[in-house]
Amino acid sequence: MGEPILSINNLTKTYALGLARRRYVKALDNISFKINKGEFVSLVGESGSGKTTLARIILRLTPPSSGEVIYKGKNVWSLSDEELRWYRKEVQGVFQDPYTSFNPFYKVDRALSVAVKKFLPGEDEHVVIRKVLESVRLNPDEVLGRYPHQLSGGQLQRIAIARALIPRPELLIADEYISMVDMSTRVDIVNLSRDLVDQYKMTIIMITHEMNMALYATDKMIVLFKGRVVEYGDTKKILKDPLHPYTQLMIEALPRIDKNIERKILQKTLDAQKKGLTESVRGCRFAYRCPFATERCFNEDPVLEEIDKDHYVACWLHNRR
């Protein structure tokens, strides 16, 4: 595979809360992983897992407290002005709410033409825009000349992806980009992402709480829980054999038509939550919810370890050291 396109090394982000009594919350707690070129990666986590903070740090919207983001060998948070212009072209973001991504007073054409003028000066705006819209499977005649409120969430999100593709980026960070799209068209956005990866060798990081879509389409999965990576690796391996009880919980919780599915971990978690036990202060953050937790889990932090080729887990159940 060679050099990874993106390396996250020991990344931590601490937020201070409260004025009189200051408390510190670790949104990200010593996170590390690597992503190769041409991979479709899912970063799965629920609210409070730190997934959006991570996206913002990669996109240079929020500085980290410590640790590094290395893109093509360069530390993203210490780029020169010229390198920064290059980075802003190479790495693009698509965000959750397509209705706030566009200025409601302008036709959507403007967002696209601004991007062409900025990133591809001298190229024929008209041609670029039509081509890029076609690449996200929109009919340019149906969307051009329209205002955001005249388009559906799915159409707007495709235009947002099209806009992000104009600089011909290598890495696309998609933060919950399907959660506001209609259920019946979500899968098409995910299919489209898969095709962008397969056809143009793009690298896409899909940040989502939808385990189902992540399992369906991505090559690699990173599971975040309370600011930590609990499991990471080949999605097919995780689908076949999820190792961390939290990953198992997320898969177990997915709705099924057959009622008889046994939800052991979910049941334990529900019991814990009803007792008000949700988070461990020391050790594994998931210990209180975990049906397999031992004394050690409540006291010692588990370390992320490669259990099988391309399959890492941070759990004392699987740790061999």
Next chain:
Amino acid sequence: MARDIVSKAQDLRLYYILPNNIYVKAVDGVNIEIPRGGFLGLVGESGSGKTTLAEGLLYLIDPPMIKIGGKIFYIRRREGSSTEYETIDLETLPQHRLDQLRGVELSLIPQYAMDALNPTMKIGSFIKDVARYHGRDVDEILNRALERFKLLGLPGDILNRYPHELSGGMRQRTVVGISTLLNPKFLVADEPVSNLDVVQQHIVIDFLTELVEKKIVETLLMVTHDLHLILEKSRYLLLMYGGHIVETGSKEEVWSEPLHPYTKMFLESIPPVGSRIEEKRIRGIPGNPPDLRYPPPGCRFHPRCPFVMDICRRKEPPEIEVRPGRKVKCWLFVDRKV
């Protein structure tokens, strides 16, 4: 007959007026009978009119929403009788009777429930107000609240807290609890688990299911865009598209033999757990949902339907009752009862 149905709408039309006198036809000629008892689902995507219909069934009609036509009935057991039922036309009820009915027999868990609490009141004070307004014993209701909050995984000191001291997920569960305090007979829950994490989703759905199973709530109508959420617990489904009810039936019937092309394609657009894109590519529904300001003529789904016929473009399809309780609004089923 009446005992089998809890709520009924006849040719109901609920529109929104925009400032420039354009109408959004959110509910446009809906005829439904909501069966009495159990966990039911009203499923539709954004802009299908499901929230408008849900509010309409409780006669929560306030500008800019207006009723253009049709009737809304609530069918209840006659007081003092265990066998007789009365059908109430909610429109003819004076406001104070409607207010009495709501909360006591009818209740709504509103969409965006986490923002539904009064920020200046402690949760406990709010509950006391609810109890007093409906002439209930305050202590009894407070105790019941504590019990329910416990089932919802909320902390024991919640009555003394202000909404801003709670997380979004906690506020949402609080509103779910409060909406059920007077043991409503007919509870409409509008997206009660959106924005919750999977564990909290299961807590809320299990809680509501328990109330239904214990017959504390007789009929629960859960409104959702996420069919999967209610797949396990619901017994009956109503599917909505473009301001119309397009299909109704038991969950098993709808799941195993969807009739309307929309339902069929909707069910097929969600990857089954464990499926992989290389093995089988799941397809969404092509096209876009209708703009309810200018809905297409004929069937609202015809621009996206692979089985479209000439008549679909011209005339609104009738509702065909394939079996009792099993209806579909589609030209494909005219003169071709299955």
